[in-house]
Structures are given as C-alpha cells and as structure tokens.
Amino acid sequence: MRTFLKKHLFALVLGLIDGILSVLTLATGKVLDNKGEKFSFSLALRVALVTAISGGFVYFISEYAKQRNSLIKAEKELNLARHGKFVTSNLGRQILKETAVGVLVSGSFSFFGAFVPISGAVFFPTYSWLSILIALLILAILGFSMAKLVYGSSVRWVFTLIATGIVVSFLGYKLHVI
Numbered sequence: 001m002r003t004f005l006k007k008h009l010f011a012l013v014l015g016l017i018d019g020i021l022s023v024l025t026l027a028t029g030k031v032l033d034n035k036g037e038k039f040s041f042s043l044a045l046r047v048a049l050v051t052a053i054s055g056g057f058v059y060f061i062s063e064y065a066k067q068r069n070s071l072i073k074a075e076k077e078l079n080l081a082r083h084g085k086f087v088t089s090n091l092g093r094q095i096l097k098e099t100a101v102g103v104l105v106s107g108s109f110s111f112f113g114a115f116v117p118i119s120g121a122v123f124f125p126t127y128s129w130l131s132i133l134i135a136l137l138i139l140a141i142l143g144f145s146m147a148k149l150v151y152g153s154s155v156r157w158v159f160t161l162i163a164t165g166i167v168v169s170f171l172g173y174k175l176h177v178i
Helices: 002-007 009-032 041-077 090-123 130-149 154-175
Strands: none
8 A cells, every 4th residue: 555655646646736726716716705505515526526537637648648758758768760669568558557547546636635625615504614724724734744755844835835725715716616
C-alpha cells in the first residue's frame, strides 16, 4: 500500500486539490447565499462526480502526454532510425496502464476532495458555511503534509493552499455557478 501511494502521490494530491478547489468554485455562491434552500445530497454527489470525471480526464491527458513524450525523447537520445517504436511497444502499453491507474486514483481523490467539504452543507444546512471551513481545513492539512513530504516550509505550504482556497471561494461566490 505504501509503495502504491508513493507511486501515485502526484495523482492523489492533484485529485484532492482539484476536488476541493473545484467545489469551492462551483458551490460557494450557493453555500453563502443560502436563501432557505437546502444543499441536497443529490446535488453534492453530482458536483463531486463531475469534478472527479473532469479531474480524471485532465490527469489522463497531461500524464499520458508527459509519459509518451518521455518515450519519444528516449528514442531520439538513442538515435533510433524509426520514431514511435517505443510508444507502440510494451513500454507504450505500460504507460497507458499506469496512467489509467493514476486516473482512478486522481478521480477518486477528486471526488473525495469535492464531496467531503460539500457534505457539510448537506448535513448542516443551517451552518452551510462550515463546508468552506472544512475545505480550507483539508487544504491546511494537505499543505502541512506536503511540506513535511518535500522538506519545505510548513508555513508557506499551508498559507499558499489556504490563500488559494480563499481566492477560489471568493471567485465562486462572485460567479455563483450553482
């Protein structure tokens, strides 16, 4: 399990941050302008699902393109006469499989990152603003964890992620998407 997480840490972090920031963008307007309307469980699931699908697709395109580019670069460095040989070989199929697993990880954590904060508005409709605090708390925990993982400044990581969450929340409030 630990090896799996290390191998797919990028997908996990990307999915989690994508889910949280997406839900802050999409739902903050409805959460803060709660005019007696409850944030339904169905809407929370739909928002989280759309976020997961979108995040998974973005991950697939970016990671698969990066991996294919690495194979093409290796071909050029080896001065192979025919280009595209590595991409169509077992190596190409291997990167496709690894990218597909990354999509599942990224999509799952994107769903989690979107659903957990928004569920605060579902389960506590009177205090729906708690969902924004939950999102910011998760971003703070993630920032602290990332700082420890990459030997960075905890203050910078936490501040950067919380500041990003606040900016995105403000944009979501102004845009009032949902």
